[in-house]
Amino acid sequence: MSYLDYWKFKEKPFEEINDTHFFFESDDHREAFDRMRYVVNDRNMNMGLLTGEIGSGKTLTKSVLTGSLNRSQFEIIDFENSNYEFVDILYDILQRVTFRDSRIDLMNNEIMPQRGDKYALMQAFRKKMEILYYEEKRHLVLIFDEAQQMSDLVLDEVKNLTNVSSKIENFLTIFFVGQPELREKVRRLKQVDQRIFLRFHLNNLDYHNTVNYINHRIRIAGCVDKPIFTTLGLELIFRSTDGIPREINRLCKLALNYGFAHELSEISKEDIQVIIDDIQENS
The missing domain is CATH 1.10.8.60 (Helicase, Ruva Protein; domain 3)
Known part of the structure; x- marks a missing residue:
C-alpha cells in the first residue's frame, strides 16, 4: 500500500509540478490571472509585469493564462528562463513562431539570419509579425519567466519589440514574470517602466x-x-x-x-x- 491508497487519493496532491488543474484561485491569484488576460485581449497595452516571492505561484498562474488563450487568435512563446542575450532571444522567437496555415510556412521558408546579425534578425521578426497579423489575424504573446535575471540592456531591447506594430494595433504583448527585485529593476529603467500598462504582485496566502x-x-x-x-x-x-x-x-x-x-x-x-x-x- 502506498500513501495514495492510505489517504484514498487518486493522485498526489502536493507535488511541485506545474499542473494547472491544481490551480487555486485565491483573491490574488485570480486577480493576477484576470489582469494578465485583460492585457492580452486588449492587444494594445504593450507590456505587463507579474511579481511574487519564490514559490508564490507565479509560474502556475502564467500557465493557466496560456492554457486559456485561443490558439487561433494568439501565438504564445513562453521563456521558462530569461538569462539570455537579446540576439539569442530574438533568434529563438523566430524559430518558434509558427503559422497555422502550412502554406504560409512553405511560402516563407527563407534561410534564418545568423544568430549574431541583429539587424537581419529584426527584419525577419518584422516580416513574421506582419504575416502573423495581416494574414492570420493572430497576436503574439511573449512571456519571460525569471525575468529578474535579464540585464538592463536586454530588458530595454525586448521592450523595443513593441515598436513593431501596425498603425492601429500592436503586433505583440509582452509579460515579465519574476521575483520582487524585478519591480525595482523595471522602476529604474524609465523607458521600460512607462511601457508597462498593468502590473501585479502576488502576496503570500x-x-x-x-x-x-x-x-x-x-x-x-x-x-x-x-x-x-x-x-x-x-x-x-x-x-x-x-x-x-x-x-x-x-x-x-x-x-x-x-x-x-x-x-x-x-x-x-x-x-x-x-x-x-x-x-x-x-x-
Missing part, C-alpha cells in the same frame, strides 16, 4: 486562503471523505510556511507520508511539529 488551498488540493486529488489535518495542525502549517504555496506543498507532502508511516487517522499539530523539527535539524 493568509491563514484563510492557506486552509482553503490545502483543502482544494486534497479535494482535487480525490480525497473527499474527511479532513486530514486538524485545525491546530493547519494553523501550524500556516505559521511555519508563511503562506507560501511551495513551502505548504513540501510540508504537507512530508506530513502525508509521515501519517501513512505511523498509521495516523489525522495529522495533528504535534505531528507537524515533529516534521518541522526534522527539517530544521537536517537543513
Whole structure:
C-alpha cells in the first residue's frame, strides 16, 4: 500500500509540478490571472509585469493564462528562463513562431539570419509579425519567466519589440514574470517602466486562503471523505510556511507520508511539529 491508497487519493496532491488543474484561485491569484488576460485581449497595452516571492505561484498562474488563450487568435512563446542575450532571444522567437496555415510556412521558408546579425534578425521578426497579423489575424504573446535575471540592456531591447506594430494595433504583448527585485529593476529603467500598462504582485496566502488551498488540493486529488489535518495542525502549517504555496506543498507532502508511516487517522499539530523539527535539524 502506498500513501495514495492510505489517504484514498487518486493522485498526489502536493507535488511541485506545474499542473494547472491544481490551480487555486485565491483573491490574488485570480486577480493576477484576470489582469494578465485583460492585457492580452486588449492587444494594445504593450507590456505587463507579474511579481511574487519564490514559490508564490507565479509560474502556475502564467500557465493557466496560456492554457486559456485561443490558439487561433494568439501565438504564445513562453521563456521558462530569461538569462539570455537579446540576439539569442530574438533568434529563438523566430524559430518558434509558427503559422497555422502550412502554406504560409512553405511560402516563407527563407534561410534564418545568423544568430549574431541583429539587424537581419529584426527584419525577419518584422516580416513574421506582419504575416502573423495581416494574414492570420493572430497576436503574439511573449512571456519571460525569471525575468529578474535579464540585464538592463536586454530588458530595454525586448521592450523595443513593441515598436513593431501596425498603425492601429500592436503586433505583440509582452509579460515579465519574476521575483520582487524585478519591480525595482523595471522602476529604474524609465523607458521600460512607462511601457508597462498593468502590473501585479502576488502576496503570500493568509491563514484563510492557506486552509482553503490545502483543502482544494486534497479535494482535487480525490480525497473527499474527511479532513486530514486538524485545525491546530493547519494553523501550524500556516505559521511555519508563511503562506507560501511551495513551502505548504513540501510540508504537507512530508506530513502525508509521515501519517501513512505511523498509521495516523489525522495529522495533528504535534505531528507537524515533529516534521518541522526534522527539517530544521537536517537543513
